[in-house]
Amino acid sequence: MTDISVQLLYLACGAFLLTAVLVVWRRELAAIIRLFALQGVALSGIAAVLAVHERSLEHAVLAAGICALRAVILPQVVRRALPPTGPARETRPLVNVAASLLAVAVLALLAYVVAQPLVQLSPSPVTRAIPVGLTVVLIGFFVLVTRRRAASQVIGFLLIDNGVTAVALLTTAEIPLVVELGVSLDVLLAVLVLQLLAVRMRATFGSTELDELTELRD
Amino acid sequence: MSVIGGVAAAGLQVLAVGAGAPLLIGVMRQVRARLEGRVGAGVGQPWRDLRKLMRKEPLSPRGTSEVFRIAPLILVATTLIVAAVVPLVTTASPLDSVADLFAVVALLTLGAVALALAGIDTGTAFGGMGASREMTIVALVEPTLLLAVLAVSVRVGSTNLSQIVTSTLDDPARVISPVTVLAATALAVAIIAETGRLPVDNPSTHLELTMVHEAMVLEYAGPDLALVEWASAMRLTVFLGLFAGLFAPWGIATSGSVAALAVALVVFMIKVAVLGVALAAGEVFLAKLRLFRVPELLAGSFVFALLAVVASFFLA
Numbered sequence: 162m163t164d165i166s167v168q169l170l171y172l173a174c175g176a177f178l179l180t181a182v183l184v185v186w187r188r189e190l191a192a193i194i195r196l197f198a199l200q201g202v203a204l205s206g207i208a209a210v211l212a213v214h215e216r217s218l219e220h221a222v223l224a225a226g227i228c229a230l231r232a233v234i235l236p237q238v239v240r241r242a243l244p245p246t247g248p249a250r251e252t253r254p255l256v257n258v259a260a261s262l263l264a265v266a267v268l269a270l271l272a273y274v275v276a277q278p279l280v281q282l283s284p285s286p287v288t289r290a291i292p293v294g295l296t297v298v299l300i301g302f303f304v305l306v307t308r309r310r311a312a313s314q315v316i317g318f319l320l321i322d323n324g325v326t327a328v329a330l331l332t333t334a335e336i337p338l339v340v341e342l343g344v345s346l347d348v349l350l351a352v353l354v355l356q357l358l359a360v361r362m363r364a365t366f367g368s369t370e371l372d373e374l375t376e377l378r379d
Numbered sequence: 380m381s382v383i384g385g386v387a388a389a390g391l392q393v394l395a396v397g398a399g400a401p402l403l404i405g406v407m408r409q410v411r412a413r414l415e416g417r418v419g420a421g422v423g424q425p426w427r428d429l430r431k432l433m434r435k436e437p438l439s440p441r442g443t444s445e446v447f448r449i450a451p452l453i454l455v456a457t458t459l460i461v462a463a464v465v466p467l468v469t470t471a472s473p474l475d476s477v478a479d480l481f482a483v484v485a486l487l488t489l490g491a492v493a494l495a496l497a498g499i500d501t502g503t504a505f506g507g508m509g510a511s512r513e514m515t516i517v518a519l520v521e522p523t524l525l526l527a528v529l530a531v532s533v534r535v536g537s538t539n540l541s542q543i544v545t546s547t548l549d550d551p552a553r554v555i556s557p558v559t560v561l562a563a564t565a566l567a568v569a570i571i572a573e574t575g576r577l578p579v580d581n582p583s584t585h586l587e588l589t590m591v592h593e594a595m596v597l598e599y600a601g602p603d604l605a606l607v608e609w610a611s612a613m614r615l616t617v618f619l620g621l622f623a624g625l626f627a628p629w630g631i632a633t634s635g636s637v638a639a640l641a642v643a644l645v646v647f648m649i650k651v652a653v654l655g656v657a658l659a660a661g662e663v664f665l666a667k668l669r670l671f672r673v674p675e676l677l678a679g680s681f682v683f684a685l686l687a688v689v690a691s692f693f694l695a
Binding site for chain 2: 164165168169171172174175176178179186257258263265270273292
């Protein structure tokens with residue numbers, strides 16, 4: 162791999178990681194969704210650099226598909242699940258934001274430690290970026306379990322998926338296009354279902370704060 | 380490069396920072412005024428303020444000790460030393476060995492601590508409150524500053540600022556890496572907090588509940604106040620220059636020739652002015668954060684700095 166393409170790959174990985182951390186940092190749901198769209202662009206950047214490096218049309222199609230799905234369609238779907246009026250903010254996350262940012266730092270270190278055996282299997286400039294993908298998976302999991310609003314939990318789920326896709330792109334030379342297509346469609350369907358659920362929940366309970374659903378109402 | 384040339388270059392840096400810092404503040408205030416639809420006081424206004432303050436009779440409040448009187452001098456002295464050693468215009472300062480990352484950050488912190496002590500020394504409620512807030516922020520900012528510059532220094536293998544700048548000049552492609560992206564984000568937030576700009580502190584407020592830096596220096600008047608204001612302006616200039624030098628070092632002179640120094644001086648002024656204008660323009664769109672939200676912002680920048688250090692070890 163040439164020097165400049167390695168740097169572009171690492172730059173895309175850096176942007177990928179940066180957006181994940183910013184998702185934890187911000188409270189406004191609209192801003193979180195925008196950041197998720199940006200992360201989609203960074204992920205398709207990773208795929209595009211790999212496509213140029215491998216000179217494979219399949220990767221290029223994959224990059225375009227990722228860009229369309231994760232940077233445009235999914236953010237649009239999640240945005241439609243937001244309440245049209247009222248404060249669209251993550252008001253009381255289970256772990257406060259400063260503590261979750263420190264938790265993210267610990268998760269990043271954990272991901273680097275855990276990913277070392279994977280990297281040792283075939284050390285190359287590409288596989289050395291695997292910890293970034295794993296970090297995003299862990300951050301997504303963290304967002305999923307600590308946030309209360311349905312929209313930010315969906316974003317957590319999608320962060321996990323982005324991280325998994327990044328790890329897949331970085332570890333394997335080739336992902337069969339069919340597999341990637343299937344996974345992407347799966348994610349799209351899941352998000353559509355979740356969006357429908359969130360809208361129905363809001364219509365029934367007037368809020369999408371999931372903790373309140375455990376209480377009895379008359 | 381001869382020692383005399385190095386001394387001249389360092390003197391040039393001090394002169395540029397000392398004379399240019401109030402002008403930078405003037406430019407930033409002017410940009411802000413224009414964006415808010417006001418005419419503005421003009422670029423030279425901070426200099427005119429300083430001249431007016433210098434002519435006044437020195438006063439110090441009853442009951443204050445030497446700490447109060449020495450603090451402005453310590454602040455100015457440490458800032459001038461940093462202005463002389465940090466590679467702003469040239470990498471060949473004769474005090475090169477002092478331009479160590481840790482020494483520079485320690486010197487800048489020394490000035491901040493002196494001012495906080497002076498704030499406590501006045502014994503007024505505002506002074507103590509401002510000092511306590513400033514120390515809270517400084518304690519959270521210092522680790523971020525150190526980590527962010529450390530991340531950039533890992534690939535060089537030295538914490539000497541001149542060597543970091545020189546190696547970036549030799550290999551410009553290295554600037555494009557996740558390490559620099561993360562470190563630049565962290566350092567930008569740290570600099571904004573350290574120099575007391577929005578959204579951490581509002582430099583133009585005198586409202587009791589919100590001021591941080593202004594509360595500490597509330598008791599200063601006349602020449603002492605002029606020194607404090609001048610030093611704050613120089614700190615901002617040095618920080619912006621350091622930021623530009625670390626992430627876009629092009630134009631900094633590595634030789635001692637007069638032509639290279641002249642070009643470097645002009646480039647330095649342009650870079651700092653661009654950063655200052657960007658900062659001022661950004662501030663128009665920001666409101667001050669609640670004090671209790673500031674640790675959140677600083678924790679975020681700390682995470683970026685930590686990730687930058689981690690990435691510099693694993694990706695490079």
